Amino acid sequence: MKxxxxxxxxxxxxxxxxxxxxxxxxxxxxxxxxxxxxxxQLKEIAPHLVILDIKLPGNNGFEICSQIxxxxxxxIVFVTSSNTDMDELNSIMLGGDAFITKPYNPAIxxxxxxxxxxxxxxFPQTETFMWKEAVLHLESSMIEYKGQKAELTxxxxxxxxxxxxxxxxxxxxxxxxxxxxxxxxxxDDNALSVxxxxxxxxxxxxxxxxxxxTKHRQGYTL
Amino acid sequence: MSGKQYLKDQLPVIxxxxxxxxxxxxxxxxxxxxxxxxLFILAVWSIVLVLSLLxxxxxxxxxxxxxxxxxxxxxxxxxxxxxxQAPERADEQVFYRIMKMAEKSMLERIGxxxxxxxxxxxxxxxxxxxxxxxxTAMKLLCENNRSPFSREVLAELENINQYTEQALxxxxxxxxxxxYSVREVNLSDVVHSAIADNKYLLRQSKMTIKxxxxxxRVYTDEKWVRFILNQIIGNAIxxxxxxxxxxxxxxxxxxxxxxxxxxxxxxIPKSDLPRIFEKGFTGQNGRTGKNSTGIGLYLCKxxxxxxxxxLSAYSENRGTTISLxxxxxxxxxxxxx
Numbered sequence: 001m002k003x004x005x006x007x008x009x010x011x012x013x014x015x016x017x018x019x020x021x022x023x024x025x026x027x028x029x030x031x032x033x034x035x036x037x038x039x040x041q042l043k044e045i046a047p048h049l050v051i052l053d054i055k056l057p058g059n060n061g062f063e064i065c066s067q068i069x070x071x072x073x074x075x076i077v078f079v080t081s082s083n084t085d086m087d088e089l090n091s092i093m094l095g096g097d098a099f100i101t102k103p104y105n106p107a108i109x110x111x112x113x114x115x116x117x118x119x120x121x122x123f124p125q126t127e128t129f130m131w132k133e134a135v136l137h138l139e140s141s142m143i144e145y146k147g148q149k150a151e152l153t154x155x156x157x158x159x160x161x162x163x164x165x166x167x168x169x170x171x172x173x174x175x176x177x178x179x180x181x182x183x184x185x186x187x188d189d190n191a192l193s194v195x196x197x198x199x200x201x202x203x204x205x206x207x208x209x210x211x212x213x214t215k216h217r218q219g220y221t222l
Numbered sequence: 223m224s225g226k227q228y229l230k231d232q233l234p235v236i237x238x239x240x241x242x243x244x245x246x247x248x249x250x251x252x253x254x255x256x257x258x259x260x261l262f263i264l265a266v267w268s269i270v271l272v273l274s275l276l277x278x279x280x281x282x283x284x285x286x287x288x289x290x291x292x293x294x295x296x297x298x299x300x301x302x303x304x305x306x307q308a309p310e311r312a313d314e315q316v317f318y319r320i321m322k323m324a325e326k327s328m329l330e331r332i333g334x335x336x337x338x339x340x341x342x343x344x345x346x347x348x349x350x351x352x353x354x355x356x357x358t359a360m361k362l363l364c365e366n367n368r369s370p371f372s373r374e375v376l377a378e379l380e381n382i383n384q385y386t387e388q389a390l391x392x393x394x395x396x397x398x399x400x401x402y403s404v405r406e407v408n409l410s411d412v413v414h415s416a417i418a419d420n421k422y423l424l425r426q427s428k429m430t431i432k433x434x435x436x437x438x439r440v441y442t443d444e445k446w447v448r449f450i451l452n453q454i455i456g457n458a459i460x461x462x463x464x465x466x467x468x469x470x471x472x473x474x475x476x477x478x479x480x481x482x483x484x485x486x487x488x489x490i491p492k493s494d495l496p497r498i499f500e501k502g503f504t505g506q507n508g509r510t511g512k513n514s515t516g517i518g519l520y521l522c523k524x525x526x527x528x529x530x531x532x533l534s535a536y537s538e539n540r541g542t543t544i545s546l547x548x549x550x551x552x553x554x555x556x557x558x559x
Contacts, residue, residue, distance in 0.1 A: 011355050017362035024366070055351075081354035083445060085403050101445075103358040103383055105418045106365045175368060181421050184414045186431035 002028040003117055006047035008038060008064065009079070010056050018051065021106055022113075035059075039067055047074065049117055052096075054080040054087060062094055069095040075116035079104060107182030129164035131222050134208055136164050148206035156199050158183050159192075163212065163222050172219035196220065223283050232275060239271050300328045346393045350386050357383055377422035384419075384456055388517060391449055395524050402443040402529065409438045409481060413470050416451035420459065427459050429466045436472040438479045440548040446525050447546070450533075451483070453518040454544050458485035460514070461507060463540070478532075481546045490537040498535055499523035 005027045009015045015031045022029045030045045032038050035058045042050070050068065054061035065076055075098075078091040083101040091099045098112050129136040135144040141157045142149050152160065162179045163171055173192060180187045187195065196212065203211045213221050229236075243264055250260045293302050303321045361379055364372035394401055413436055417424065424431065458468050462485065469484045490498060494505035501520040508514035519535075526533040532547030 011359060013359035014355065014362060017359060017366055020366045021362060081351040081358070085401050089403075102354045103361045103379070105421070106362065108415070108418060174370075174373070177425070178421075181425070182418070184417075186417070186433070188428065188430055 002026065003049065004028045004030065004045060004047040005049050005051060005113070006042055006045055007031040007051045008035075008042075008056065008061070009051065009053040010035065011053075021110075025110055027113075038064055042068065043071075048120065049075045049077065049113060051077050051079055051113075054078060054082065054091075062090055065091070065094045065096055075120050077109075077112060077116065079109075105182075111182075129161070129167075131164055131167040132211075134203075134211065136160055143203070143206070143208075145203075145206045145208045150202040150206050152199070152202070155180065155185055155187060155191075155195050156202070158185055159195055159199060163220060167222045170215050170218050170221045175219070223279075223286050225279065228279050228282075235275075236271075239267070243267055300325050343393045343396075346389060350390045350393075353386055354383075357386070373422060374426075377426045380420055380423050384452060387449055387452065388521065391446075391521055391525065392517065395521060395528075402446055404441050404443055404529070406439050407442050407444045407447065409440055409472060409479065410436045412444055412447050412451060413481075416448050416455055419448070419452055420455045423459050424455070424468070427462050427466055429459065429462065429468050432467060432469045434469075434471040436470055436481065438472050438474055438481075440479050440550070442529055442531065442548060446529060447531075450522045450525060450546065453522050454483050457518065458483070458487055458542075461485075461487040461489075461542075463487050477550050479548045479550060481548070482543050483546075484541060484543040486541040489540045489542055490535065492537075495535060495537060499533070 003026075005022055007015055007018050007022075007029065009018065009031070019029045019031060030041075030047065032041050034041070035056055038059065052061045052065060056064070059067075061078060061080070065078070068074070068076065073095075076096045077098045077100060078096045079100050079102060080087060080091075081102040088099045097116055100109060100112060127138045129138075133145060136142075136157075137144065138157070138161065141152045141154070143152060143160060158180055159176060162176055173189065177187060177189065177192055180192075200212060203209070211222065215221055246267075247260050247264060250263070251257075289302075289306060292306065293299050296302060296305070303318065303325050306318075309315055309318050357379055361376065364376045364379070410433075413433065417431065455468065458466070465486075467486050471482050471484070473480045473482070488507065491506045494503075494507070497503045498505065498519050499522070500516070502516040503520070504514045504516045508516065523533050526546070530549060532545070532549070534545045534547070536543045536545070
């Protein structure tokens, strides 16, 4: 089941781009269009999480937040361009779950959303990925192929995770490095090559030969 | 009040008295009074005159010195009429009225300037908040449409964001007391978010990042420290050399945690080092066309002072190390156990 996210944001570009970003990451995304009907729209959509701007036409984000809190305790993420202490304090006092300032890093926003959703709905998520009989275990950071297992380092696990998530697609070296940086692994281009080679050695040892293919000048693919 | 000047001021009085003495003496001599009587009267007159001049001089001197002292002790000297006693002498009352009028117009002017400044500051803050909306929109647009081109734009956007933040903190640093809250902050979280703020710039400059164990809890304001780290990282990028490396490390002693950020960039000349935290100081590196404003480090120092944090710089030939010093007092250690 896809998680539903409601965006309450009046800037049209941000609204559409957020929609693109979030739906690209596996969420079902809605946006409030009529700000005089915000609460009604919210009740109708019944989202799992709300992204709420503070400066809005009509009722501001704080007022909407306290209105939502009268009937629901869904996670509310405040996004705002003002980063004063008062606003942050207000948002927490009124029952906001997170406070992110613009311009936010999309990776950080996605991580916050994922963490809040996990906290609100703590049922087991898929912690394994499968592709062509190879299974990636995130919890134990192992890769399994026909009963044989290989242990992975943090970097290797994240690289494989990204490749598995985008299995079938071509992942450019830059995108992989970007993803690693978003996960606080500051790997440069050379180190990426070293890591890929190590992964290939480990995969070969459990019988997965030529699992990661190099696309010349484009990147890697599974 | 100098005695000489006083004497000069009293010259008409003295002259009139001398004239009076002369006239009286002439009159008495003309009416056949003995010379002794005349001399005696003149002596008494002189003594009375001198005595009255002296007492008057000293009492005035005391009064005026008191006023001077009071004025010197006042921080806002134009407020003197508010605390001084209203004078009794006719001419002083006029001066007093003049002072009151001057004070009033001064207060009005100050009020006006303060209001203008506040409005300007509010406008700047509002402008910055507004400009962040299109920055966010552009950032999302670029992230959703990845290409070598969008990467370059994202790097430039990070620059723009740094500059706007700088302006915001500059506008705020005056009244910063109102805008910080000290909380428990995980040092590594702040460092990682500061790196994330500069992700594309760091990648563009091919910076290698090394992070030691910096899992320390300190008590400070997270967004301020993040701003300070952003400035330091920004400098490391701006003044980088071949194969740049940025190294974060932390040392913990009993009463403090020191976060040090080292780069292997072009470094700071020894002669410039003592002045880098001065406002508007650009130094040798600034003059060689690196587009420096002399604001970044000045702001860092200012914010650190307000937060009770230490900030120091070290540079020898090549590379610079900036250290942020977080004090840990007995109370904090007690709470942490």
